Amino acid sequence: MALARQDTNVKRRDASGPGQAERFPIVSMVLLALTFIGMMISIWMIFLYAPTDAIEGDAQRIFYFHLPSAIIGMLSLGIVALGGIVYLWKKDERWDWVARAAAELGTVFLTFALITGSIWGRTTWGTWWTWDARLTTTLILWFIYIGYLMLRSYMGRTPASARAGAVLAIIGLIDVPIIYESVNWWRTLHPQAVLPLGSSPQLPLEMLLTLVVAFITFTLLFSFLMVQLYQLEKMQTLAQQLRASVE
Amino acid sequence: MQGLTYLVVAYVIVWVGLLAYLGVVMLRIRGVRTELAAVKELVREQQEKRS
Numbered sequence: 001m002a003l004a005r006q007d008t009n010v011k012r013r014d015a016s017g018p019g020q021a022e023r024f025p026i027v028s029m030v031l032l033a034l035t036f037i038g039m040m041i042s043i044w045m046i047f048l049y050a051p052t053d054a055i056e057g058d059a060q061r062i063f064y065f066h067l068p069s070a071i072i073g074m075l076s077l078g079i080v081a082l083g084g085i086v087y088l089w090k091k092d093e094r095w096d097w098v099a100r101a102a103a104e105l106g107t108v109f110l111t112f113a114l115i116t117g118s119i120w121g122r123t124t125w126g127t128w129w130t131w132d133a134r135l136t137t138t139l140i141l142w143f144i145y146i147g148y149l150m151l152r153s154y155m156g157r158t159p160a161s162a163r164a165g166a167v168l169a170i171i172g173l174i175d176v177p178i179i180y181e182s183v184n185w186w187r188t189l190h191p192q193a194v195l196p197l198g199s200s201p202q203l204p205l206e207m208l209l210t211l212v213v214a215f216i217t218f219t220l221l222f223s224f225l226m227v228q229l230y231q232l233e234k235m236q237t238l239a240q241q242l243r244a245s246v247e
Numbered sequence: 248m249q250g251l252t253y254l255v256v257a258y259v260i261v262w263v264g265l266l267a268y269l270g271v272v273m274l275r276i277r278g279v280r281t282e283l284a285a286v287k288e289l290v291r292e293q294q295e296k297r298s
Contacts, residue, residue: 059250062257069261108268112261119257123250221265228272236278242286246293 038217043215070113084166101229134190
């Protein structure tokens with residue numbers, strides 16, 4: 001560990017003791033176990049507990065994975081922006097690792113939301129895609145994520161890259177409330193919000209419970225993956241700094 | 248019946264996609280661990296040469 005005490009505060013933190021390194025696998029194991037249990041319960045509830053929608057039929061069940069993926073995909077950009085703001089404020093590299101990890105996961109979850117939404121659209125609207133306000137603003141968010149990842153990859157692990165990423169995420173965050181309000185601001189094909197802020201849910205109890213369980217499960221999955229990607233970012237930065245010290 | 252087919256396709260895509268992504272993340276972590284161990288060894292060798 002003496003090797004790690006060379007230049008930066010990152011290395012000094014990393015060398016703070018074995019306890020910190022040992023805790024992460026335990027957290028990961030617990031999160032993974034909870035995610036697995038949650039997935040099993042979610043699948044049972046989605047296919048057997050939740051009633052079949054009278055109008056949309058079985059295809060409506062896509063919604064139980066689509067909505068949590070979309071919400072987590074949107075909220076991830078909030079984490080990216082928060083990580084960027086705290087990084088700009090404190091110059092602490094750990095917040096940049098959080099931002100990078102959240103950006104990657106946001107892309108993954110939003111991709112699932114777009115794919116499952118497209119499949120649902122095919123059954124309900126008869127088309128895979130339409131330039132509806134909700135769909136278009138969500139696609140813009142997906143491109144913001146892709147732009148963020150490309151920018152970070154192109155600029156490497158430098159302070160300038162972290163600053164540019166933070167600015168992009170903060171500006172990109174404007175799209176999230178636009179996505180949420182798009183069904184109210186414009187005439188759209190997309191269904192209205194089933195969980196409107198400040199009023200009661202527009203769903204039967206069984207469907208609402210299934211949605212809540214699926215959302216908790218996806219949040220657990222997101223947390224598990226965040227821990228993995230954070231560790232990955234940490235190790236990649238340490239490897240790069242050590243490599244630079246021997247060159 | 249058509250709705251059921253789309254439902255199954257959607258869930259298969261999500262599950263296969265998630266498992267594939269999980270596999271890629273684990274491979275990346277393993278790769279970085281290996282690289283980190285190699286770089287640490289290199290630094291140790293350099294420090295021994297200097298001392």
